[in-house]
Amino acid sequence: MWKLAPAGTGKELRAVFVETLQEIMKDNKKVVALEADLGGASGFTKIQKTNPDQFVQVGIAEANMVGIAAGMSMRGYIPYIHTFAPFATRRVLDQVFLEGAYAKNTINIYGSDPGVCVAANGGTHNSFEDIALMRSIPETLVVAPADEVQLAWTIRECAKLTGVHYIRANRKGNPTMYAEGSTFEFGKGNVIREGSDVLLVSMGEMLSKAYNAAEKLAACGISVEVVDMFTLKPFDAELIRSEAAGKKLVVTFENHNVIGGLGSCVAEVLADEGAGIPLKRIGANDVFGQVGTYDYLCQAFGLTEEHIIDTIKDALK
Amino acid sequence: MDKAELLKLKKGSAAIRIQTLKMLKWRRYGHLGGAMSIVELMSVLYNKHLNYDPKNPQWEDRDYVVLSKGHAGPAWYSTLALHGFFDPEMLYTLNEGGTKLPSHPDRTKTPGVDATTGSLGQGTSVAAGIGYAFRLNKSSQKVYLIVGDGELNEGQCWEAFQFIAHNKLNEVIVIIDNNKKQLDGTLEEIINPFDIAAKMEAFGFHTIRANGQDEEALSDAIDEAKAVKDSAVCIVMDTIKAQGVPYYYDRSDSHSPKFGPESDAAIDSVIAELQAFIDENGGM
Numbered sequence: 001m002w003k004l005a006p007a008g009t010g011k012e013l014r015a016v017f018v019e020t021l022q023e024i025m026k027d028n029k030k031v032v033a034l035e036a037d038l039g040g041a042s043g044f045t046k047i048q049k050t051n052p053d054q055f056v057q058v059g060i061a062e063a064n065m066v067g068i069a070a071g072m073s074m075r076g077y078i079p080y081i082h083t084f085a086p087f088a089t090r091r092v093l094d095q096v097f098l099e100g101a102y103a104k105n106t107i108n109i110y111g112s113d114p115g116v117c118v119a120a121n122g123g124t125h126n127s128f129e130d131i132a133l134m135r136s137i138p139e140t141l142v143v144a145p146a147d148e149v150q151l152a153w154t155i156r157e158c159a160k161l162t163g164v165h166y167i168r169a170n171r172k173g174n175p176t177m178y179a180e181g182s183t184f185e186f187g188k189g190n191v192i193r194e195g196s197d198v199l200l201v202s203m204g205e206m207l208s209k210a211y212n213a214a215e216k217l218a219a220c221g222i223s224v225e226v227v228d229m230f231t232l233k234p235f236d237a238e239l240i241r242s243e244a245a246g247k248k249l250v251v252t253f254e255n256h257n258v259i260g261g262l263g264s265c266v267a268e269v270l271a272d273e274g275a276g277i278p279l280k281r282i283g284a285n286d287v288f289g290q291v292g293t294y295d296y297l298c299q300a301f302g303l304t305e306e307h308i309i310d311t312i313k314d315a316l317k
Numbered sequence: 318m319d320k321a322e323l324l325k326l327k328k329g330s331a332a333i334r335i336q337t338l339k340m341l342k343w344r345r346y347g348h349l350g351g352a353m354s355i356v357e358l359m360s361v362l363y364n365k366h367l368n369y370d371p372k373n374p375q376w377e378d379r380d381y382v383v384l385s386k387g388h389a390g391p392a393w394y395s396t397l398a399l400h401g402f403f404d405p406e407m408l409y410t411l412n413e414g415g416t417k418l419p420s421h422p423d424r425t426k427t428p429g430v431d432a433t434t435g436s437l438g439q440g441t442s443v444a445a446g447i448g449y450a451f452r453l454n455k456s457s458q459k460v461y462l463i464v465g466d467g468e469l470n471e472g473q474c475w476e477a478f479q480f481i482a483h484n485k486l487n488e489v490i491v492i493i494d495n496n497k498k499q500l501d502g503t504l505e506e507i508i509n510p511f512d513i514a515a516k517m518e519a520f521g522f523h524t525i526r527a528n529g530q531d532e533e534a535l536s537d538a539i540d541e542a543k544a545v546k547d548s549a550v551c552i553v554m555d556t557i558k559a560q561g562v563p564y565y566y567d568r569s570d571s572h573s574p575k576f577g578p579e580s581d582a583a584i585d586s587v588i589a590e591l592q593a594f595i596d597e598n599g600g601m
């Protein structure tokens with residue numbers, strides 16, 4: 001069961017990742033963390049200090065890291081690997097596909113700074129396609145946690161599962177959404193705000209903006225239901241079907257290309273159902289990322305509360 | 318090398334170092350360590366060895382530069398600005414939204430930038446392809462490929478090196494910046510490189526070791542590399558991470574430091590010293 005928390009600024013997600021791994025490593029010596037020379041960026045070098053036997057430094061060799069994780073998992077280890085989201089997905093896709101998913105090995109992948117979270121690292125390090133890539137591989141779990149509580153829960157749960165699990169998360173803190181102690185279910189979305197006119201679906205670092213936009217729209221007499229679809233795969237089609245029913249409009253809001261991401265997931269469900277409800281997909285629209293501050297990039301790609309509000313008002317006219 | 322030419326190269330290095338430090342200090346973050354260790358190389362290339370036309374950056378017959386360790390972009394941007402590719406004022410747009418100077422080089426954005434890099438390893442293959450095209454065109458152009466020593470962790474580098482060596486592709490001058498550190502620590506701590514020059518020799522390269530802080534040694538190495546006719550060529554530059562800014566030599570954050578009052582003072586004193594050197598020697 002989950003509960004919402006009062007608004008607040010969350011802890012750095014990389015710190016949450018490190019501390020959660022350190023905690024599960026205490027009871028499970030099979031849990032190992034692998035880095036590709038970004039341990040300074042992820043904080044994984046702290047694990048090297050506290051749990052030297054459970055830390056593996058592979059150097060700047062991401063494809064190699066995926067293969068090593070696969071091999072270790074064949075001997076019962078539970079690897080968590082980290083690199084930036086584009087390198088954790090695009091750059092190593094065949095290794096993840098073949099030695100990970102196809103060969104039925106276990107790899108937990110932390111792809112950090114997805115999409116606009118990339119900020120100063122710019123277009124070469126941007127990933128607007130990581131969800132699309134990872135969800136196209138059979139049997140994967142693809143998760144975009146909204147905050148520290150959901151991330152910590154995700155990390156702990158992944159240790160109990162086998163297979164390829166992709167965890168897409170900021171390194172910095174996201175606004176707090178959930179109360180301490182909340183639990184979730186993979187493959188189940190959460191209705192975090194009730195509403196009757198519009199269904200607004202989001203996840204990850206964008207969820208709080210979706211929530212705030214819905215609150216503001218209430219003041220204009222538009223009732224918006226907000227769903228946290230933190231699991232992109234397996235996708236909660238049932239929830240989309242039931243919650244879209246009777247609404248005038250469905251909107252998706254994601255820090256990802258609208259091609260292949262959350263917008264596509266929802267579109268597939270609505271089309272399969274023959275729901276006939278209009279859908280607006282907000283996200284990067286078939287464009288490359290670029291350099292700039294997080295706020296600049298959010299503006300540039302329409303990832304703002306204002307853009308949600310305008311889109312919904314326009315569509316309902 | 319005659320004295321006047323050496324002085325020109327040394328002043329060139331000083332100017333690039335000053336400009337890069339000013340830019341990074343203004344920006345308050347950036348990949349200082351790896352930018353500093355290629356400063357002398359940039360001066361030697363742009364003041365002596367490279368064929369280019371700043372007024373026509375796309376000139377068909379130019380020599381190419383591929384900065385595979387793309388995070389060192391700021392050192393390249395300073396060099397390009399100082400050599401007339403664009404107004405040095407533009408340096409103060411580094412990483413701003415809409416800039417032509419992103420943290421990692423982008424060939425579609427910046428005049429003088431020949432290849433898009435930032436995902437380590439990939440520039441090596443691109444340089445191999447450019448060199449191969451030069452060969453097919455029977456052109457005497459060269460492509461200068463600058464690779465980080467940590468970057469050598471990437472298997473792709475060695476795939477490219479195999480191809481370059483197999484084809485005796487001396488159109489590509491491979492230059493390895495051996496500053497002995499990567500992001501999480503020293504190369505030896507992360508992934509032991511053993512003897513990089515010996516590895517390159519074993520791969521089939523005519524390999525030259527040169528002091529990367531010494532413009533004359535670098536220039537001689539490039540001359541030697543250009544003269545090699547029947548083999549791939551590689552220069553292993555012996556450098557220091559954050560070269561020229563001793564404050565960072567023993568610091569673990571030299572790769573991408575945060576700036577504060579203490580580092581500002583250290584950087585300012587380096588800038589003042591270098592500026593005095595330029596001024597005492599007749600200015601730029």
Ligand SMILES: Cc1ncc(C[n+]2csc(CCOP(=O)(O)OP(=O)(O)O)c2C)c(N)n1
Pocket residue numbers: 036037038060062087091348350351352354386388435436437438464465466467468469494496498499500558572
């Ligand atoms: C494929 C890829 N993985 C990781 C990174 C992140 N990264 C940027 S610089 C760097 C260390 C580079 O070390 P080195 O090549 O020795 O560069 P230098 O010390 O000269 O700065 C890392 C890991 C990257 N840019 N690309």
